[in-house]
Amino acid sequence: xxxxxxxxxxxxxxxFTKNIAGDILSRxxxxxxxxxxxxxxxxxxxxxxxxxxxxxxxxxxxxxxxTYTNQRRALDGADFVVVCFQIGGYDPCTITxxxxxxxxxxxxxxxxxxxxxxxxRGLRTVPHLWSICEDMAEVAPNAIMLQYVxxxxxxxWAIAAKYPMIRQVGLCHSVQGTAWELAxxxxxxxxxxxxxxxxxxxxxxxxTFEHRQxxxxxxxxxxxxxxxYREGRFPKPSHWNPRCPNKVRYEMLTRxxxxxxxxxxxxxxxTPWFIKRDRPDLIEKFGIPLDEYPKRCVEQIxxxxxxxxxxxxxxTVEVKxxxxxxxxIVNSVxxxxxxxxxxNIGNRGYIPQLPEGCAVxxxxxxxxxxxxxxxxxxxxxxxxxxxxxxxxxxxxxxxxLLTENPDHIYHAAMLDPHTGAELxxxxxxxxxxxxxxxxxxxxxxxxxxxxxxxx
Numbered sequence: 001x002x003x004x005x006x007x008x009x010x011x012x013x014x015x016f017t018k019n020i021a022g023d024i025l026s027r028x029x030x031x032x033x034x035x036x037x038x039x040x041x042x043x044x045x046x047x048x049x050x051x052x053x054x055x056x057x058x059x060x061x062x063x064x065x066x067t068y069t070n071q072r073r074a075l076d077g078a079d080f081v082v083v084c085f086q087i088g089g090y091d092p093c094t095i096t097x098x099x100x101x102x103x104x105x106x107x108x109x110x111x112x113x114x115x116x117x118x119x120x121r122g123l124r125t126v127p128h129l130w131s132i133c134e135d136m137a138e139v140a141p142n143a144i145m146l147q148y149v150x151x152x153x154x155x156x157w158a159i160a161a162k163y164p165m166i167r168q169v170g171l172c173h174s175v176q177g178t179a180w181e182l183a184x185x186x187x188x189x190x191x192x193x194x195x196x197x198x199x200x201x202x203x204x205x206x207x208t209f210e211h212r213q214x215x216x217x218x219x220x221x222x223x224x225x226x227x228x229y230r231e232g233r234f235p236k237p238s239h240w241n242p243r244c245p246n247k248v249r250y251e252m253l254t255r256x257x258x259x260x261x262x263x264x265x266x267x268x269x270x271t272p273w274f275i276k277r278d279r280p281d282l283i284e285k286f287g288i289p290l291d292e293y294p295k296r297c298v299e300q301i302x303x304x305x306x307x308x309x310x311x312x313x314x315x316t317v318e319v320k321x322x323x324x325x326x327x328x329i330v331n332s333v334x335x336x337x338x339x340x341x342x343x344n345i346g347n348r349g350y351i352p353q354l355p356e357g358c359a360v361x362x363x364x365x366x367x368x369x370x371x372x373x374x375x376x377x378x379x380x381x382x383x384x385x386x387x388x389x390x391x392x393x394x395x396x397x398x399x400x401l402l403t404e405n406p407d408h409i410y411h412a413a414m415l416d417p418h419t420g421a422e423l424x425x426x427x428x429x430x431x432x433x434x435x436x437x438x439x440x441x442x443x444x445x446x447x448x449x450x451x452x453x454x455x
Contacts, residue, residue, distance in 0.1 A: 004033045004334050007078040007140075009071065009132055010085025011037035012044030014051060014308045016148075020082055021052050022319040023327035025059045029335045030327070032062040038074035039085075045069065047308055055317040071132065076139040080330055083132060084148045087124040088442045090297035096438045097121065098294055104431050105277045106422050109265040110293045112150040113202050114390055116419050119412050120435055120443075122154035122397045127444050129155055133163035144333065144370060146171055146326050152201040152344055153390075156359035157398045160346030169364065169371055170344030171325050172201055174262040181246065182209070182259065185234045186224060194218055196363070198351060198376030200387050200394075201344045202262035203270060204361045207378065209259065226254060243295070245287035248274055256382055265292050270390055272421030329366050336368035345373050352377055353384045358391050389417050404446040409436070 006024060011017045017037065024030050035052060039045040049067045056063040068074035075081060087093070097117035098108060111117025129149065136143055145168040149155055156170040175197050183190035188211055196208045209225075210218035228234035235246035248264035260267055268274040268288045275290070276282060283290065311317055325341040332339045343364040350373045351360045365372040392415045400408035413419055413432045423431065436449055 002032075004030060004079045004330060005036065005077055006033055006080045006082065006330065007036040007038060007074050007143075008048075008082045008084065009038050009074070010083060010149075011048045011067075012039035012041045013084045013086075014044060014048045014311075015304050016084050017048050017082075018051050018055060018311065018317070019320075019322040020084075020324060020326045022055055022059075022317075023322050023324060024330055025056060025063050026319055026321070027327055027331045029331055031060060032064075033330075034064040034066065036066050036068060036074050036078065038068040038071055040069060042069065047312060051308065051311045051317060054311070054314065055319065058316040059319060072135045072139060075132070075135045075143070078136075078140040078143045080333075081132065081136060081140065081143050081145045082148065082326060083129065083145060085128070086149070087121075087128055088439070090294070090301065093121070093124060093439065093442055094294060094297055096435065098291060100435050100438055101431060103434075104423055104427050106419060106431065107275055107277065107290045108293075108418075109269050109275070109289055109291070111269070112293060113152065113266065114270050114393055114418075115416055116413055116431065116435065118151045118154070119393065119397050119409065119416070120439060122151045122158075123401065123409065123444065123447055124439065124442050125149060125151070126155060126158045126398075126401050129159055130162060133159055133166045133168075136166055137163065141165070143167070144169070144329070146329060147344075148172075148324075148326075151394075151397075153359040153394050154397050156201070156344045157346065157357065157394055158401055160359070161357060161398060161402060164346070167370060168345070169329070169341075170201060170359065170361075171341075172262075172344065172361070173324060174202060175204060175342040175361070176323060178259070178261045178263075179206075179209075181235075182221075182225065184239070185228065185236050186211075186221060188221075193221070196376075197261055197342060198360070198362050198379055199261075199383065200354070200359060200390060201361050202266055203387050203390055204261045204342070205256075205258040205379070205383050206261065207258065207376070222253075222257075222259075225250070225259065229254065243287075243289040243292060247286045248288065251286065256380075256386070258380070258383060265289050269418050271386070272417045275418060275422075277422060329371075332366040333368060333370060338365060338367040340365055343371065343373070345371070348373075350375050351379065353379060353381075354387065355391060355395070358395065389415075393417075400447075401444075404444070406436075406447055406449045409447065 147170045152170045229250040347360045363374045396412035
């Protein structure tokens with residue numbers, strides 16, 4: 001593969017595209033890659049073309065940058081496909097996912113992975129991912145899809161179920177990102193920490209978390225984390241968002257014995273214990289940032305617009321490593337140099353305690369042969385039980401999509417831990433109907449159902 005072809009679907013996510021393209025083109029073996037940018041928004045596509053073009057020039061000008069508005073043409077002959085879009089965007093779809101549940105007293109923090117918001121996002125997103133798979137199967141059958149879209153677990157499961165021939169991995173930065181956060185709390189260089197994790201996306205746990213000693217041995221860091229939390233030293237104030245302290249995950253460490261790899265604001269809405277309309281004391285005690293994702297969207301849109309404008313007007317583009325896995329995967333496949341990433345993939349016995357076919361997050365060996373997931377067989381039963389509560393919702397959402405049966409959308413909402421803890425069955429039924437109506441044409445036609453009454 002002397003000149004790898006890397007297609008970005010959703011390339012109008014300019015700053016994300018710039019970061020991943022920068023990582024890729026910074027690697028010597030990939031400096032001459034062909035970068036294809038595809039988006040349905042011509043204005044944002046042009047913006048990305050200018051910025052990635054300047055990025056390529058900054059790094060030596062060996063790469064080719066091409067733009068497309070036609071998905072199939074952009075995919076034709078591609079070796080790697082980076083997917084990074086959000087169907088419906090912040091306005092109107094994210095706003096709808098938050099505001100309609102609020103009328104029922106159901107509050108959320110992020111609503112992009114699980115819960116009623118995650119279910120709706122999955123219904124909007126999976127059909128578009130399937131369209132990419134269909135084109136890949138015909139014009140790029142050997143390409144590897146690097147999928148960065150939420151709801152990650154629902155998406156990965158749905159792709160594996162309908163297009164098992166597609167080589168795909170769902171990528172998230174939660175495992176490596178949380179390791180960095182904990183290293184910061186512990187005042188230990190992250191390079192000196194060894195860990196092993198497994199589970200499902202946003203609910204994987206560190207099975208080991210250890211510090212390398214001068215004599216080459218390793219020391220378990222869990223006692224230090226528990227002690228620091230109980231003494232009030234951990235978590236340290238957030239370095240990037242003061243609205244989001246990390247108390248929920250530390251609390252769960254004391255209850256489960258293991259630390260989860262996704263943020264406290266996410267984890268709070270995956271369980272029935274933290275967000276309760278009649279318990280403001282819990283919100284205050286654990287610093288739970290309600291409506292966090294809409295706030296982030298507004299801030300990010302403003303920041304991205306400002307940053308993109310500055311990059312468009314700059315003569316050169318500074319390249320900073322993003323710590324995302326995409327470039328590592330591409331480099332390992334192209335050069336044969338092995339690496340290990342944490343990826344989301346359809347379960348084929350990789351976590352024997354979880355259902356066959358569901359999306360699991362495990363260490364994945366990457367080399368010239370592609371993606372080779374490893375088996376994680378020793379997850380404690382209390383963690384498996386918690387994961388299953390989330391897998392139930394993912395499964396029913398995927399089944400709704402595969403069978404085009406709207407009933408399963410309601411079943412998914414009923415089984416959601418947070419929704420079920422706050423609302424009764426009639427409320428869940430009505431809320432689901434109102435959300436399906438509110439999203440309208442953003443949903444596949446079979447899901448656009450009239451308001452249903454219970455029973």
